[in-house]
Amino acid sequence: MYDSRQSRAAVPPYFPEGTDPQWLPLTPLEQMAQTDYDVLIVGTGAGGGAVLWRICEGLKDSGKRIGVIEAGDLLLPTHGMNLPTSGWALSSIGNQFFPIGDFLPQYSAARQFFGLGGRTLNWGIAAPRMHRSDMIHWPVPLREMEKYYKIAEQAMFVSHAFAEGSTLSEITINRLWQNGFLESVYLPMAADLAQTKYGELHSNVYFSSILFLARALKLRTYDLAVRARAIQIVTENGKAAGVRAVSPDKKWYDLKAKTVVLSASTLENPRILLNSGIQGHAIGHYLTNHSGVEAWGTINKEQFPEIAGTLALLVPGTEFRPYQVQIQGFINGGYPFYPSVYHYSIDKPASDISDYVMWAFGKVESRFENKVGLSPSLRDEYGVPMIQVDFSHSNRDLEVIGQMSQALIQVSEAMDAPINIKDGRLDISNWIPGRDFHECGTCRMGDNPLTSTTNRFGQVHGVSGLYVADNSVLPTLGAANPTLTAVALAIRTTDYLIEQLK
Ligand SMILES: Cc1cc2nc3c(=O)[nH]c(=O)nc-3n(C[C@H](O)[C@H](O)[C@H](O)COP(=O)(O)OP(=O)(O)OC[C@H]3O[C@@H](n4cnc5c(N)ncnc54)[C@H](O)[C@@H]3O)c2cc1C
CATH class of the missing domain: 3.50.50.60 (FAD/NAD(P)-binding domain)
Known part of the structure; x- marks a missing residue:
């Protein structure tokens, strides 16, 4: 996921000149x-x-x-x-x-x-x-x-299995269910989680x-x-x-x-x-595309066992909810995604593991x-x-954007994971159009x-x-x-x- 918060330094080209890395x-x-x-x-x-x-x-x-x-x-x-x-x-x-x-x-x-x-x-x-x-x-x-x-x-x-078994996801989804977000699911993800079988190597998760x-x-x-x-x-x-x-x-x-x-x-x-x-x-x-509202919050690590795992949940859109909320964390070293064993970031060391992020994607009318x-x-x-x-954005799109900010507050309360305060305000921001890549x-x-x-x-x-x-x-x-x-x-x-x- 592209991290809008970090401005990345330019990197050298992938392949030094003169190499021809053909793998197909x-x-x-x-x-x-x-x-x-x-x-x-x-x-x-x-x-x-x-x-x-x-x-x-x-x-x-x-x-x-x-x-x-x-x-x-x-x-x-x-x-x-x-x-x-x-x-x-x-x-x-x-x-x-x-x-x-x-x-x-x-x-x-x-x-x-x-x-x-x-x-x-x-x-x-x-x-x-x-x-x-x-x-x-x-x-x-x-x-x-x-x-x-x-x-x-x-x-x-695609399956819901990626975050299953993670105590962090399991405890949090239970809180969502108990507090009214009954449709919440483990985020469906396109990840090949099969173990090596019959000597077949599943190396592209x-x-x-x-x-x-x-x-x-x-x-x-x-x-x-x-x-x-x-x-x-x-x-x-x-x-x-x-x-x-x-x-x-x-x-x-x-x-x-x-x-x-x-x-x-x-x-x-x-x-x-x-x-x-x-x-x-x-x-x-x-x-x-999707309108977007993003919120950053903190999970109290003490409420979870020492190895809490990763967080990947979804409050889906429905007939009555014109947006979905995607919830992800921990933040492993500045990159807002599901950490892998070797995952590291060039921006921060992998010690800051208590933040999480929520993205609300809102329906935009087809006009x-x-x-x-x-x-x-x-x-x-x-x-x-x-x-x-x-x-x-149409008037209806703007209405949905307004609803999404409120929804993120409600979801954070349901998860007992408060949204951070930044510059004296809740750390919730609207996306500029085009930011969703959808x-x-x-x-x-x-x-x-x-x-x-x-x-x-x-x-x-x-x-x-x-x-x-x-x-x-x-x-x-x-x-x-x-x-x-x-x-x-x-x-x-x-x-x-x-x-x-x-
Ligand atoms: C950071 C990031 C995170 C995302 N996360 C998600 C997610 O979690 N879930 C989700 O559903 N979607 C996500 N998306 C969106 C997802 O990547 C797109 O929905 C999907 O890739 C769109 O597929 P596409 O085939 O329409 O376009 P693309 O994947 O953009 O493919 C278009 C292809 O056409 C080629 N091309 C363009 N112009 C020409 C030309 N003139 N001649 C020849 N070739 C050309 C391009 O090089 C490219 O290979 C994410 C996108 C980004 C960038």
């Missing part, structure tokens, strides 16, 4: 430009990784050609928390996030990340489902969501999309180019025909593909679609006027227009092309063979963190695609 097979863009792909995936984050794994499974013996292009580089071969020196690794990954707020005044805390695995290299692995009431008006039936949630949870090892890429590779071959940025979708007669990609030395390559799956993120997908001249009333619109578009004046080094974000909705699914970019299977309205699969297709965002839902939908889209390709 790569294909040069030049070579990919010679191939006619059946499926070409753009981006390797949560959405792109899920599509790649599922399609390699579904088209295992088919001989179909599958390609993937990724704008970023090889950064880490696993989630940063799986490395014993994770304090360093994660802060280094943090430095790969580009603040884009300077030219997005209304969305000033947003950051973009480009790298193989996308943001799953350091996501917080909190993986709750959305509440049923949040999906009731979706074009995807609830029973199908149930099926695909199960598949996604299995694929990402924290899930990342790199596991999807590895699983896909075990099933069949695919071509993957990194440092390959998609800038346009090529279409012919209303059908996807490929992708124009550019390399860091600014050479352009036209990659041919019958089917293109765009998984380049909520901020980048509309940019690529709009830069391709693809028409769609809703493209880039309906940007949603046409909140949007990602193209800047009329700014272009990047490849000549592609930069994004421009128009974003504001953007969704800019290519939302729906039946009506006026209010959605893709149909119920993720296909862009009016362009056959062009699909979107990542956070951007979520029709609305409830209170839950979005990644599990985006992966569930990406797998569903891929199953549909496989049927079309057979």
Whole structure:
């Protein structure tokens, strides 16, 4: 989790110049430009990784050609928390996030990340489902969501088991139950907690999309180019025909593909679609995310046994609670997360273990006027227009933000773990928009092309063979963190695609 409180010093590049740390097979863009792909995936984050794994499974013996292009580089071969020196690794990954707020005044805390695995290299692995009431008006039936949630949870090892057995979590959850927060659960987390079985090594506890890429590779071959940025979708007669990609030395390559799956993120997908001249009333619109309120508190260590364990709890959103509260601690050396055995931080020694943090994520209404578009004046080094974000909170969003501050006080009282006092006030602060990293909705699914970019299977309205699969297709965002839902939908889209390709 990116720590907004610490300003990190710049770190040297990961790999000294001259080394070529390839830990999975790569294909040069030049070579990919010679191939006619059946499926070409753009981006390797949560959405792109899920599509790649599922399609390699579904088209295992088919001989179909599958390609993937990724704008970023090889950064880490696993989630940063799986490395014993994770304090360093994660802060280094943090430095790969580009603040884009300077030219997005209304969305000033947003950051973009480009790298193989996308943001799953350091996501917080909190993986709750959305509440049923949040999906009731979706074009995807609830029973199908149930099926695909199960598949996604299995694929990402999601369970409530991470904090179970920790006295700290057990005593605290009991206090929450006793004091009215009856829906409280151990935080569902995407963590492979299996012990080594039959000589199989389960060495990646924290899930990342790199596991999807590895699983896909075990099933069949695919071509993957990194440092390959998609800038346009090529279409012919209303059908996807490929992708124009550019390399860091600014050479352009036209990659041919019958089917293109765009998984380049909520901020980048509309940019690529709009830069391709693809028409769609809703493209880039309906940007949603979470409003956030953060509180820091102290747990009285004396109320717990000497080895208290870790704290990872969730008060979920419901039909009547338009926000969720995620509760985490101890703070091991300044990093607000679940400590691992070797965990250390470059900022503080690991002695300060009594703080905890609560994040309330609030529902933000899905509104046409909140949007990602193209800047009329700014272009990047490849000549592609930069994004421009128009974003504001509605009156209802502001009401929810007000409720969340009160809720954090109530939750802290229920846990008997007071919120700290800072500068004479409770240490509760509102997040600046974009700080949550949960953007969704800019290519939302729906039946009506006026209010959605893709149909119920993720296909862009009016362009056959062009699909979107990542956070951007979520029709609305409830209170839950979005990644599990985006992966569930990406797998569903891929199953549909496989049927079309057979
Ligand atoms: C610090 C942090 C903590 C988080 N914690 C949680 C959490 O606990 N739970 C949760 O649900 N979510 C969490 N998130 C959010 C989560 O990471 C995202 O929801 C998820 O990764 C989104 O997946 P995606 O595929 O939409 O986008 P990404 O993961 O961002 O993937 C997009 C991919 O596309 C690539 N790309 C972009 N543009 C191009 C282009 N033009 N050409 C080719 N490739 C391109 C990128 O390099 C990247 O690989 C967290 C995020 C951060 C940063």
